[in-house]
Amino acid sequence: MKKVVLSTAILATLFGAGPAAAAEEVNVYSYRQPFLIEPMLNEFTKQTGIKVNVKFAKKGMAEKVQQEGEYSPADVLLTVDISRLSELVDKGVVQKVDSKVIDGNVPAQFRDSDEEWFALTTRSRAVYSSRDRVGKLGDDFDYLDLAKPEFKGKICTRSGKHPYNVSLVASIIANHGEAEAKEWLKGVKANLARKPQGNDRAQVKAISEGLCDVSLGNSYYLGKMLADKEQKAWADSVYLNYPGQNANGTHVNISGMALAKFSPNKENAIKLMEFLTSDFAQGMYAEVNYEEPVKKGVASSKLVSSWGSYKADDLPLTTIADNYAKAVKLIDEVQFDL
Structure with missing residues (x-):
């Protein structure tokens, strides 16, 4: 009996006394x-x-x-x-x-x-625009406009396969259908100023350097750049725009x-x-x-x-998730990142 009690005490010491240890x-x-x-x-x-x-x-x-x-x-x-x-x-x-x-x-x-x-x-998927060369985009501006000829050679973005962009494409599929989403991707690719690369902040840096005029980026990065001594100049060179205010709303x-x-x-x-x-x-x-x-x-x-209030797209997040695989497929089909 003494051996059993001793063994139990040793185990308790080594592994903790059950629930009491786990509760910490x-x-x-x-x-x-x-x-x-x-x-x-x-x-x-x-x-x-x-x-x-x-x-x-x-x-x-x-x-x-x-x-x-x-x-x-x-x-x-x-x-x-x-x-x-x-x-x-x-x-x-x-x-x-x-x-x-x-x-x-x-x-x-x-x-x-x-x-x-x-x-x-x-977090909203916003569009950044050059203060000097583009100015503030109006309430009529929508994501679909990025595929228009007027943005030829003016767009910077990170990889189309990054989750932030894939989710945006999934929302466009949900709101407009696969066929229109594919044409939109083709149009945006044709309007790129350079091959997709870097992160969201790198696109704003590119705008400040004159490499492009507009970019896709999550809104909170503006705050992060403003708080960074080296990146504040990038943030000061752009406006933050919430697309889709007269359409489905911002993604x-x-x-x-x-x-x-x-x-x-x-x-x-x-x-x-x-x-x-x-x-x-x-x-x-x-x-x-x-x-x-x-x-x-x-x-x-x-x-x-x-930065102002905005209308958010009210698509259920589960709907975006349901269209995620379709979005990846379309991005691959148009060879967006190549």
């Missing part, structure tokens, strides 16, 4: 940059006493969690773009979350109908979260997910990364508000 931490896999989420996670720990362990990655999250299977330490998965959230669901690495708190904070449009993913912020994507299928700290994970939809965390997203909070009543930053 939560593990996060994140595509989101450390500077953005660490302040929020630190506040969560301060309020709850739960330690947050984070693994940051640039790609391969779904594959990693899938390979780890039931032995995965992941609890909460943080990512950007509806396509990446859908991929987590398609690969079967997430589970349903039943939380009245999250449902109350995240509008139905911005969460999965099966409660397997939830948006945390929204909006999201950042979001999901609960890992084999979460070893499920209770703590849900507490963290609820916290990330709270006024405090939503406000921090708005101030630090210039994104739009999904929770109603939480204001955008003063800087973002100064």
